Amino acid sequence: xxxxxxxxxxxxxxxxxxVTLRCKPISGHDYxxxxxxxxxxxxxxxxxxxxxxxxxDSGMPEDRFSAKMPNASFSTLKIQPSEPRDSAVYFCASSSxxxxxxxYFGPGTRLTVL
Amino acid sequence: DAKTTQPPSMDxxxxxAANLPCNxxxxxxxxxxxxxxxxxxxxxxxxxxxxxxxxxxxxxxLIITEDRKSSTLILPHATLRDTAVYYCIVAIIxxxxxxxxxxxxxxxxxxxx
Numbered sequence: 001x002x003x004x005x006x007x008x009x010x011x012x013x014x015x016x017x018x019v020t021l022r023c024k025p026i027s028g029h030d031y032x033x034x035x036x037x038x039x040x041x042x043x044x045x046x047x048x049x050x051x052x053x054x055x056x057d058s059g060m061p062e063d064r065f066s067a068k069m070p071n072a073s074f075s076t077l078k079i080q081p082s083e084p085r086d087s088a089v090y091f092c093a094s095s096s097x098x099x100x101x102x103x104y105f106g107p108g109t110r111l112t113v114l
Numbered sequence: 115d116a117k118t119t120q121p122p123s124m125d126x127x128x129x130x131a132a133n134l135p136c137n138x139x140x141x142x143x144x145x146x147x148x149x150x151x152x153x154x155x156x157x158x159x160x161x162x163x164x165x166x167x168x169x170x171x172x173x174x175x176l177i178i179t180e181d182r183k184s185s186t187l188i189l190p191h192a193t194l195r196d197t198a199v200y201y202c203i204v205a206i207i208x209x210x211x212x213x214x215x216x217x218x219x220x221x222x223x224x225x226x227x
Contacts, residue, residue, distance in 0.1 A: 004157075033214070043158070043201075043217040056214060091157050102148075103215065105157030 004106035006092050012112045018080040021109045024073055025094030033093040033103060034067055034077050043091070049075065082113045117141070118202045123222040132189040134221050136202030139183040145206050147178060148215060149187045151198040158201065158217070161187065197225045 005024040013019055025032050033048040047057040052069045060067070064083070069075040079086055089110050093103040119137040126132040138147065149161040162169055162176045164185075169176045175188040189196055201220040 042219055043152075045214050045216070048214055093157070102160035102163070103158075105159065108155075108157050 004092055004094055004104055006090075006106040006109050008109060009107065010110045010112075012114065013082055014114050015083055016081045017113075018078065019082045019086075019111060019113075021077040021090050021092075021111070023075045023077070023092030023106060025075070025092070026096075026104055027073070029094035029096045029104070030072070031095045031103075032069060032075050033095075034075070035091040035093065035105075036088045037091065037108075038088045046077070079111075082111075084113045087111055087113050117204045117216070118218055120200075120202050120218065120221045122219065123224070125224050125226050126189075126192045127226050128194060129191055132192040132196065132223060132225070134187040134189075134200050134202075134223065135184065136187070137184045138202070138204050141182050141204050142206075145204045147176065147182075147185050148203040148205055149174070149176065150201045150203065150215075150217070151196075152201070152220070153195075153198040161200075192223075192225045194225050194227065196223065198223060 004026055007022045030051050034046040035043055036046055037043045044059055046059040047067045048055055049069045065079055067077045089108045091105050091108045093105040095103045117138060146163050146165050148163040150158040151161055152158045162171055162174050164176045164178055166178055166182055178185045199220040199222050201217050203215050205215050
């Protein structure tokens with residue numbers, strides 16, 4: 001399996017622009033997680049899905065952030081409008097059901113908002 | 115509030131065993147101990163997990179004290195590629211699958227040639 005795939009790997013945009021990050025989980029995994037990592041705050045969970053349904057979005061910082069999972073093989077994290085403080089590395093991870101399972105992380109998207 | 119306490123950094127000589135400690139004195143009976151690591155610029159990578167018994171896999175061993183208030187991750191023969199930040203996490207695994215993992219600041223392990 002190719003693992004968790006994220007695109008783009010790098011994104012540079014200007015403040016106020018819309019940003020869309022994409023994730024393809026490992027086939028057969030029914031949990032999908034979005035994380036954000038910064039030097040100041042470390043690795044934070046933003047939201048996670050189970051069977052395409054959002055389960056916990058308490059980590060989403062504010063209404064400018066939204067996430068969708070239209071099907072089992074695709075998810076997006078959208079920021080609109082983007083701000084410089086959104087600059088971070090965004091990771092997507094997936095895992096399968098069945099008790100003590102592990103999360104497999106993608107390579108991340110490095111977002112820079114100017 | 116932090117559920118685990120780890121030293122911020124450690125060094126280990128290449129070829130020696132690296133022993134990374136973790137305190138989780140408030141762990142509850144249904145919480146597992148997970149270890150992940152993050153090599154620079156990559157996503158975190160699962161290493162091992164356990165409930166109360168010691169565990170071993172191809173990457174590492176996990177030793178959990180009998181009272182479960184602390185654990186040690188052991189990399190038996192550290193290589194330069196083991197240089198990374200190591201995260202110790204406690205998490206409940208529900209009947210519905212794995213719960214969310216809360217990453218702390220971890221231990222930055224540097225393997226010295």
